[in-house]
Amino acid sequence: MDFRPLPIVPSLLGESPFWHPEQACLYWCDIPGKALHRFTPATAQHRQWALETEPGCCAPLPDGDLLLAMRDGLFRFNPDSGQRQRLAAPPYKPAQERFNDGRADPQGRLWVSTIYEPRDAPQAALYRWERGRLHRMAGDITVGNGLAFSPDGSTMYWSDTAAHCVYAFDFQLGEGVISGRRVFAEFPPKPADGDLSAYGGRPDGAAVDAEGAYWCAMFEGQRLLRLAPDGRVLQEVPLPVRCPTMPCFGGPDLRTLYLTTARYRRPPAELEAQPLAGCVLAARVAVPGLPVNFARG
Numbered sequence: 001m002d003f004r005p006l007p008i009v010p011s012l013l014g015e016s017p018f019w020h021p022e023q024a025c026l027y028w029c030d031i032p033g034k035a036l037h038r039f040t041p042a043t044a045q046h047r048q049w050a051l052e053t054e055p056g057c058c059a060p061l062p063d064g065d066l067l068l069a070m071r072d073g074l075f076r077f078n079p080d081s082g083q084r085q086r087l088a089a090p091p092y093k094p095a096q097e098r099f100n101d102g103r104a105d106p107q108g109r110l111w112v113s114t115i116y117e118p119r120d121a122p123q124a125a126l127y128r129w130e131r132g133r134l135h136r137m138a139g140d141i142t143v144g145n146g147l148a149f150s151p152d153g154s155t156m157y158w159s160d161t162a163a164h165c166v167y168a169f170d171f172q173l174g175e176g177v178i179s180g181r182r183v184f185a186e187f188p189p190k191p192a193d194g195d196l197s198a199y200g201g202r203p204d205g206a207a208v209d210a211e212g213a214y215w216c217a218m219f220e221g222q223r224l225l226r227l228a229p230d231g232r233v234l235q236e237v238p239l240p241v242r243c244p245t246m247p248c249f250g251g252p253d254l255r256t257l258y259l260t261t262a263r264y265r266r267p268p269a270e271l272e273a274q275p276l277a278g279c280v281l282a283a284r285v286a287v288p289g290l291p292v293n294f295a296r297g
Contacts (some may be wrong), residue, residue: 001237003259004279006039008046010278014260015205016057016101017280018292019250026250027066028280029055032264036068038079039280041251049082056099059110059295067129067295069099069112074129076297080201088134088295091127100124101145101205106153108296109176111137113144116252119162126158128176130296137178138169145207148214150229151290157184157214159203164189166203166216185216185231196220196242205246205260209287217259218242224259241277242270249289257285 014037019026025040033187036049036058036150053071059068068076068084071094075084090099102112110129116122117140126138126147138158146159146166156171156178168184171177192200201221208214214227214233222242226235243262250256263271263278271277 001257001283001285002238003276003283005276005279005281006040006046007044008037008280010263010276011035011037011260011280012278013245013262014101014265014278014280016055016246017246017248017250017258017260018060018103019248019254019258020057020060021291022066024252026258026280027060028258028260029058029068031055036066036077047079047180049077049079050180051084053094054098056115057102057112059102059104060292061297062294063297065297067104067110067297069102069110070209071098074099074110074112074134087132088129088289091134091136092125097124100143101147103147103149104293104295105149105156105171105176106173106293107176108155108294110295111147111156113141113147113158115143122160122163124160130176138181146210148206149290149293150208151210151212155229157206157208159206159216161202161204161219164202166206170267184214185227187218190220204244207247207249207289209285209289210254211287213287215247215257217246219243219245219262230242239281241274241279242266243277243279248292249285254288254291255285256282257289258282 017028072089100115116124141160142162153173159166164187169178170180201218204219224237
């Protein structure tokens with residue numbers, strides 16, 4: 001695959017990209033950079049909003065606003081004014097935990113993970129935002145990531161990056177209930193000596209395509225994996241950067257794969273060898289992705 005960077009300054013750690021079909025643009029977050037970005041390919045116009053705290057993920061609302069899950073809570077954000085309105089306080093201690101990866105399900109409920117930043121215990125969780133309330137739906141992980149839904153809405157995926165594991169759940173779309181948690185894919189741990197030369201990475205953000213394949217960014221593994229619904233590796237895509245963070249599908253035909261990446265706290269020698277670190281990369285794919293689900297505020 002021929003990946004090319006968007007013509008803008010790299011993010012520190014890009015995350016949560018999504019293609020907005022009505023605005024024909026790509027949104028994403030820069031978590032440590034405390035910023036939200038928007039890029040319109042047709043005009044090459046880039047806009048950036050500085051935020052008060054770290055944004056973990058973003059999702060579109062039908063009226064043009066966004067939902068932003070941030071360290072200090074869940075917010076409605078207006079791109080025109082740059083103003084945010086808090087909808088919910090954080091259900092955790094912000095000094096130790098923050099919202100991380102998330103997305104809306106086909107019925108518009110926002111599902112959002114947290115990350116337990118000490119990373120020494122599985123104290124992060126998964127929440128569902130519905131009718132003005134956050135509901136705790138699952139736990140026992142350290143770094144919540146990889147949220148995605150199968151094309152028929154019957155399966156939800158969720159990963160623990162720290163544990164090198166992706167889980168699958170049975171998903172009841174009507175009720176928004178999950179059950180039957182099981183291991184979908186598991187990967188070898190990072191070498192104790194820190195040598196990354198043979199390391200395949202750990203599962204970070206993900207997206208599902210129209211055939212039901214799960215595309216997973218392998219952080220520090222310098223690769224993107226396409227997994228079958230039964231967990232088999234269908235395709236391994238080598239990358240020009242060590243730390244991919246999350247893919248999404250965009251463009252009018254949903255056949256442009258966008259991939260956020262990271263440069264935050266990476267070794268100087270690595271950054272010198274990989275100048276595209278932190279860029280949003282784009283490549284064409286054969287199988288289109290699924291359109292973004294709009295959230296309900």
